[in-house]
Every structure is written in structure tokens, then in C-alpha cells.
Amino acid sequence: MAYPLQLGLQDATSPLMEELIQFHDHTLMIALLLSTMVFYTILTTVTTKLTNKNMLDSQGIETIWTIAPALILILIAMPSLRVLYMMDEVNNPHLTVKTIGHQWYWSYEYTDYKNLEFDSYMIPTQDLIPGQFRLLETDHRMVVPTDSPVRMLITADDVIHSWAVPTLGEKMDAIPGRLNQTTFVVSHPGVFYGQCSEICGANHSFMPISVEAIPLIHFEDWSTSMLAKI
Amino acid sequence: MAGEEEERKKKGFKLLGILDVQNTPCAREALLHGAGGSAVAGLLHFLVTSRVKRSFDVGFAGFMLTTLGSWFYCRLKNAKLRVQQRMVQEGIKNKILYEGTPLDPTNKPRPSGPS
Numbered sequence: 001m002a003y004p005l006q007l008g009l010q011d012a013t014s015p016l017m018e019e020l021i022q023f024h025d026h027t028l029m030i031a032l033l034l035s036t037m038v039f040y041t042i043l044t045t046v047t048t049k050l051t052n053k054n055m056l057d058s059q060g061i062e063t064i065w066t067i068a069p070a071l072i073l074i075l076i077a078m079p080s081l082r083v084l085y086m087m088d089e090v091n092n093p094h095l096t097v098k099t100i101g102h103q104w105y106w107s108y109e110y111t112d113y114k115n116l117e118f119d120s121y122m123i124p125t126q127d128l129i130p131g132q133f134r135l136l137e138t139d140h141r142m143v144v145p146t147d148s149p150v151r152m153l154i155t156a157d158d159v160i161h162s163w164a165v166p167t168l169g170e171k172m173d174a175i176p177g178r179l180n181q182t183t184f185v186v187s188h189p190g191v192f193y194g195q196c197s198e199i200c201g202a203n204h205s206f207m208p209i210s211v212e213a214i215p216l217i218h219f220e221d222w223s224t225s226m227l228a229k230i
Numbered sequence: 231m232a233g234e235e236e237e238r239k240k241k242g243f244k245l246l247g248i249l250d251v252q253n254t255p256c257a258r259e260a261l262l263h264g265a266g267g268s269a270v271a272g273l274l275h276f277l278v279t280s281r282v283k284r285s286f287d288v289g290f291a292g293f294m295l296t297t298l299g300s301w302f303y304c305r306l307k308n309a310k311l312r313v314q315q316r317m318v319q320e321g322i323k324n325k326i327l328y329e330g331t332p333l334d335p336t337n338k339p340r341p342s343g344p345s
Contacts, residue, residue, distance in 0.1 A: 008250055015316075025254050025255070025257070028249055029260070044287070
């Protein structure tokens with residue numbers, strides 16, 4: 001869950017996001033060391049008493065500062081490609097949920113067994129009860145079972161939206177006339193929030209996503225109760 | 231309790247404003263090893279050569295190499311541990327699922343004797 005003035009990534013709730021965080025930390029450490037090295041080099045260059053007005057041969061340093069960046073880039077690229085291909089793995093989803101972006105709400109469809117469809121509107125600030133999160137809570141959450149691969153089919157009804165849940169490492173554009181697919185596994189139960197991530201009009205900031213992950217046995221109860229309600 | 235934990239996390243020390251040293255695995259150890267390596271390398275070089283500026287440069291190089299080395303070693307160890315963790319979790323899940331069935335991985339095959 002996000003907190004005020006947060007700079008870093010949210011804690012991972014899916015194995016994919018854990019890998020993304022590992023890659024982020026790896027790249028950040030390399031970037032930090034490089035920045036420190038550049039800062040130190042500038043400091044020594046600015047404070048040196050040595051001056052030379054003639055250009056000198058410098059094959060040695062030129063070789064080093066050509067090969068070293070290439071090696072560093074390889075060091076970054078290898079885990080990057082690993083995570084990239086990991087994100088595209090097919091993992092036999094147990095459940096398919098379709099989500100459609102509208103102006104300005106999301107609708108969800110669970111059509112694997114029976115036709116369960118509902119809309120998910122943001123709860124306005126004045127209607128929040130104490131303990132609820134402003135601009136994040138919705139009247140109906142998208143409920144998924146834990147430890148089960150879930151396939152999301154994402155599209156939109158009018159303009160481009162984007163379905164994003166940072167803690168799951170998910171972000172996929174919802175484009176009218178196109179069906180985008182993504183899969184995720186939620187590792188532990190909880191409620192996870194996201195917000196529309198593609199500008200879509202006046203209420204773009206007011207169409208959040210909330211995903212509730214519950215054990216499978218309770219998921220079956222939930223879907224039965226939702227079908228009865230609808 | 232959760233609130234206290236969250237507060238501690240919010241106050242985590244961010245090196246150069248970007249790297250959360252407390253909450254990033256291996257970061258604290260890598261930086262501490264780097265600091266130690268830098269001090270040792272710089273001091274040794276100074277003791278041998280008595281050149282201050284060059285010793286600072288050597289110390290800095292020592293910091294970079296020690297930090298990188300410690301970081302990668304720790305991350306590799308962590309990655310192996312995570313893989314083992316996942317295998318153990320999968321194994322526990324499979325044991326619970328298949329216990330008592332022919333697919334139970336802990337079932338030892340009975341030797342077939344003469345009838």
C-alpha cells in the first residue's frame with residue numbers, strides 16, 4: 001500500500017513483482033556507484049593543481065572507458081532480459097477475468113463458469129467511512145483467489161485507459177478495439193490498490209482499481225453471493 | 231504494531247536520496263564492507279607511499295570494488311536461497327495436496343514379490 005512521500009516501489013505481492021524489485025535494486029546499486037564515481041572524478045578534476053594546455057595521447061584511459069561501460073551494460077541487460085521473458089511466460093491460468101475501462105469506472109466480467117459482471121466505481125470522499133482510503137476505494141472490488149494464476153483480458157469502451165496495480169507489478173493499457181492480456185499470481189491475501197494510468201478525461205484520477213485476494217474456498221462463496229445479488 | 235513498522239520503514243535511510251539502505255537486501259552490508267575496504271586500501275597505500283591524494287584515489291577504488299564484490303556475492307546467495315525457498319514451498323503444497331494418493335512424492339514404491 002502506498003504511503004505519503006513514497007519514493008520507492010511498493011512491497012511485492014506477486015512473484016513477478018519480487019523479481020522486478022530485485023532487478024531494480026541491482027540496477028540502482030550500479031547507478032549509485034557510477035554516480036559516486038562521476039562525482040568523485042569531478043571533484044578531483046576541479047581541485048587539482050595540475051594544468052596542461054596540450055592534448056596528450058590517452059589510448060589507455062580511452063580503452064578503459066569504452067570497455068567498462070559496455071561491461072556494465074551487459075551486467076544490467078542480462079537480468080533485465082531475464083525478467084522481461086519471465087513476464088511473458090505462459091502459466092496455465094486457473095481463472096480469466098475481463099476488465100473494461102470506461103469513462104470513468106472499470107467493469108469486470110467473470111465468464112468462466114457463469115456470467116458474473118459488475119461495475120467498479122470510486123467511493124466519493126464524502127461517502128468514505130473512517131479507515132478507508134481516499135481516491136482508492138471502490139464500491140465493488142475485483143476479487144481473485146490467492147496462489148492461482150489469473151489471466152486478465154483488458155480493453156476499453158471509449159478512450160484509452162490503463163489498468164495498473166503496482167504491488168502486483170501489473171500495468172496494461174486498455175485500448176478500445178484491442179484485447180490485451182496479462183497474467184499474475186497473488187501470493188497472499190489482502191486488498192491491493194491501483195489507479196488508472198492513462199489520461200482519459202476529466203475524472204482520470206478518480207477511477208481506481210482495487211483487487212481483493214482471498215483463499216479459493218472463500219472466492220467460491222463470494223462469486224455465489226455476487227451472482228445472487230446481481 | 232503495523233503502524234510502528236510502517237513508520238520505521240518510512241524513516242529508512244536513503245543514501246543520496248535514492249537507495250533505501252535499510253530495506254534493500256544486501257545494501258547495508260555492501261556499503262559497510264565498501265567503507266571498510268576503502269579505509270584499508272587507502273591507509274595501506276598511504277603507509278607505503280606517503281602520497282595523500284593518490285591514497286584517496288586508491289581508497290575510492292577500493293570502495294567501489296569492495297562494494298560491488300560484496301553486493302554481487304550477497305545477491306547471488308540471496309537468489310539461490312529464494313529459489314530453494316520456492317522449491318520448499320512447492321514441495322509442502324504438493325505434499326498437502328497429494329498426501330494419501332498414489333501421487334504422494336513421499337510414498338516409497340513397494341517391491342513386487344512372487345504372488
